Amino acid sequence: MIKNYIKTAWRSLLKNKFYSLINIAGLTVGLAIGIMILLWAQDELSYDSFHKLGANIYKVEIWGGTGSSRQIWTASVAPIGQLAKQQLPDVKDAVRTTGNDDFSVYKYQDKSFSDQRVIYTDQSFFSVFDFPLIQGNSAKPFGTDNSIIITKQTALKYFGTENAIGKIIIADNNKENFTVSGVIGDFPKNSSIRCDMMMPMSYHIKKLKTINSDFNNDFINFSYSTYLLTRPGIDLKKLNADLLKIHLSHKPDDTDVEYLLLPLAKLRLYNADGTANGIQTVRMFIIIALLILTIACINYVNLSTARSMLRSKEISMRKIIGANRSHLFLQFIVETGLLFALAAILALGLIFLLVPVFNQLSGKYLQFSLNNYSVWLIMLATVLCTLAASSIYPALLLSSFEPLKALKGKISLGIGAVLFRKILVVTQFVFSMVLIIGTMVITSQLKYIRSKDLGYDKTHVFGLEMRDIGPHYDAVKAELLKQPGIIAVTRSNQNIVEIGGLTGDTGWDGKQPGQTFIVHPMAIDKDFLSFFKIDLLRGKSFTGAVSDSTHYILNQTAADQLGMKNPIGKNFRMGKVNGTIIGVVKDFHFASFKQKIAPAIFYYNTQNFGTLYIKTTGNDAPKAIAAASEQFKQYNGQFPFSYLFLDDIFDSLYRGEQREGTLFNYFAGIAIFISCLGLLGLAAFTAQVRTREIGVRKVLGATSSLIIALLAKDFIKLVLIAIVIAVPVAWLAMDKWLQGFAYRINISLWTFVFSGMAVVVIALLTISFQSAKAALANPVNSLKNE
Incomplete structure (x- = not known):
């Protein structure tokens, strides 16, 4: 059968x-x-779902700050994990990771690489996470402080088919030698933790101690990712409170700090406070x-x-x-x-x-x-x-x-069946209309981001790492400014497009007990503000004098959150440096538009400048890059020359949204295509079952245009109903999407008008193809066949 x-x-x-x-x-x-x-x-x-102990692994994050400066810090202080492991019975183990900015180039014999992702981590990394060693001892992966663990792909790149264990990798032109003690399988694509090489945290600690850093009591530097392996069924609220007790026992004035534990399985898609990401x-x-x-x-x-x-x-x-x-x-x-x-x-x-x-x-x-x-x-x-x-x-x-x-x-079929079919057609075009409106809104928001005044000028500016240029900066700057394609040169300690780093180790006139002020610090040169055309609202900029080492400049948000109506001349402390506020600059966007402009403070410290900025004329940019390369090689010949334009760095901040917008374009087009296929079939069927009617109308004098209008009007009515339904649905959906941006567009009425017109035109063209075919047919043949 x-x-x-x-x-x-x-x-x-x-x-x-x-x-x-x-x-x-x-x-x-x-x-x-x-x-x-x-x-x-x-x-x-x-x-991160592949870890066997994943259900009991949590990332430590912190909610700190006072008033409007309060925010989640995704990084934590270095000692908290180890102290929690020692003092809290609910914590079985702890792992820390942090970026390795100490070295830039890694060599083996005649091969050198500068694109390596390297982290410091603890010995417990391999007992907490499921990243098995292919070679090496998982119980003691780092044999010495100068051990290094590399991925399988990195081993192939450095050593080919040779056994990697025991090989020596040289960091930064003989500054340090590291012995390969383990080879790990390449990190899965769906892992939040990924790198090419790992060095022991013990080496990092030893290096910090050489500059008198009390690593085991450092509750000021928030630059470590800390993961806790806990016992099953723990009370998270209690554990958060216990972590805070440990923190306050070492830094009692952080009373407005709150610890948050983010489950490893939610690390990519949620914030530590439970909100969606x-x-x-x-x-x-x-x-x-x-x-x-x-x-x-x-x-x-x-x-x-x-x-x-x-x-x-x-x-x-x-x-x-x-x-x-x-x-x-x-x-x-x-x-x-x-x-x-x-x-x-x-x-x-x-x-x-x-x-x-x-x-x-x-x-x-x-x-x-x-x-x-x-x-x-x-x-x-x-x-x-x-x-x-x-x-x-x-x-x-x-x-x-x-x-x-x-x-x-x-x-x-009855009224019910016909009505049901019409409802389905309307549903199709509601979905298509929503996708088209979504595409237009996303495109408009991305266009707004690209065109909005950021508060600084990044046009034709590229940056490069200074490395050993620092002591020769004045000579390098003078030589670069001789080039016709270079307009200006300045320096800072980090990228202006996305200022990283946070500190709560601050004090100021009028500070209340227990009050924490979280701020983004950035070291800048005396020409920095004029170079980027950042407006100075009050006071003055740095002059390069020795006294600038105790001077600070705030952005407007920082001044407002401190409650200082006239901050010029007020005392401010950051770390161990007590100084004076000499200026306030207009707010500028130094992070994603999804975030409100945060408080920032600028200071002058010639030892911290690590990034060189060069502003070029657009046409002469290649000449400027060549000149910068020549100067770089003169002082850093052992390092490969690399640079990035700020426009490219800025675009990378919104790569995810740009991909969403592109995919939305395709999805909307596919939805319209499939809907039009159905509409084409229904139009063909309607023309087929109304063949006799069309023939009679044509014999009685109806024109082809009237026949087309007759066949099309019922479908266009359904499309118009779909538009009416889709508009509020799309507005609600896209308004919710835009809520993820602190700075956003207002959805324009024209977005709905253009989207509606586009859907009507597309539907009309689809229907007209079959309607015209029926309208132009010979009525004698139609009546004879019927």
């Missing part, structure tokens, strides 16, 4: 090639895109996948129910010769299953073709392998759910016809 059902279904598909092609095309594209998006979402949700994007993309699959399902349901009138006599004859309703129901399920099987096979081929493009657009490394069980799980779930949603209602409807009425031609 099943064999007969399949044979009949195949004949039906071949008999109705046009409608079969529309259904298969829509389902193929819908399944392929839906599956790829769900694979993307599955990859995001799988981050990347999970919003994951949810949005899952919804988009479901919308595209739903649109594809609606196409099939609409065409199946609309064409049911044409199959009524076939169904009636089957009933008369003995087929019961269950047999007919199964027959139509088989037909849908066969069509879905063809679409699924084509979708697999399409996915294999599109995955490299999708990876490039999304910044992912997805691999579509049929050997991966999760791929099969997502595919089967998607296909089966879509098949069930698409097949049950049409099968029930088609198997419910009364045979005698159908043979007499007295059967109709």
Whole structure:
């Protein structure tokens, strides 16, 4: 019986090639895109899930500051993890990691590399996390302070097929030698912790102690990522309170600090206070996948129910010769299953073709392998759910016809069935309209970010690391300014596009007991403000005099949060340096637009300058780069020359949003394409069943334009209803997305107008293709055929 059902279904598909092609095309594209998006979402949700002890691993973060300066610090102080391990029974182990800024170039024989990601970490790294050593002793991975552990890929890059254990890697032109004590497998793509090489925290501690840093009692420097391995079933609130007690026992004045523990499984997608972070994007993309699959399902349901009138006599004859309703129901399920099987096979081929493009657009490394069980799980779930949603209602409807009425031609679908089909068409275009509006809003926000005045001028500015240029800065600057393509030169200790570093070790006139002021410190040269055209609101800038070492300049936000109406001349302390505020600059954006401008303080310290900035004329930029390279090699010949334009660094801050916008463009286009396929099929069917009416109207004098308008108006009404429904839905969705930005656009009325006009024009063009074909047909042939 099943064999007969399949044979009949195949004949039906071949008999109705046009409608079969529309259904298969829509389902193929819908399944392929839906599956790829769900694979993307599955990859995001799988981050850090491979650790066996992951359910009991937490990252230590801190909520600190007073008033509006209060914020979450994603880094913590160095001693807290080790002290917690010693003093708290709920903490079984602790791991610290921090970036390695001590070395820049790593060599082995005649090979040198400057693009290595290197971190310091504790011996417990391999007992807490599941990053197994391929070679080495996991119980004591770092044999000495000068040991180094490298990834498999790094070992291949340095040593080829030779055994890496025991090899010597030289850091920064013979400054230090490190012996390879272990080789670790390459970090998984879905790991939040990734690097190329690891050095022992003991070496970092030893290096800090040479500059009189009390590492084990340093509750001021927040630059370490700390992870705690806890006992199962702990009380997080109690553990947070216990961590704070340890902190206050070493630094009693931090009474407005609060510890937060972020589960490792939530590290990528949530903030430490439990609020959503990347999970919003994951949810949005899952919804988009479901919308595209739903649109594809609606196409099939609409065409199946609309064409049911044409199959009524076939169904009636089957009933008369003995087929019961269950047999007919199964027959139509088989037909849908066969069509879905063809679409699924084509979708697999399409996915294999599109995955490299999708990876490039999304910044992912997805691999579509049929050997991966999760791929099969997502595919089967998607296909089966879509098949069930698409097949049950049409099968029930088609198997419910009364045979005698159908043979007499007295059967109709009824008002309910027609209304249901119209609702589905409206639903399709609501989804499409929402995606189009979303695309326009995202594009407008990104354009706003690129065009908004940042408060400083980064045009044609590139930066490079100074390294050993420091003592020769004046000579280098003078030589560079002789070049015709160079306008100005300055220096600082970090990148102005994204000022890092935080300190709460501050004091000022009027400070209350227990009050903490968190600020971003940045060392700048005397020419820095004028170089970047940062407005000085009050006071003066640095002059390069010796006295500037005890002078500070605040941004407007810092002055406001300190409650200083006139801060010039007031005392301010940062670290151990007591000084005087000499100026206030206008706020400028030195972080993502998702964050409000934070308090910043600028100080003058010639020992801290590590970044050289060069402003060029646009046309002469290559000459300026060549001149900078020449000066760099003169003093740093052992290091490779590299530079970055600030515009490129700024764009990298919003790479995620740019990818979202690009993907939204494609998703909206795909949704419109699938919707138009369904609309094309319905328009063709409408023209087919109204052939006699069209012929009579043309004989009575109706023009082709009137016929086209007659056939199109009902569909355009549905599209207009969809627009009315979609506008408030899209506004709510995109307003919520924009809430993630501290500085954002207002959604313009024209966004909805243009989106609506675009949907109407696209729908009208789709309908007109079939309507014009019917309107231009010879009425004599139409009446004769009828």
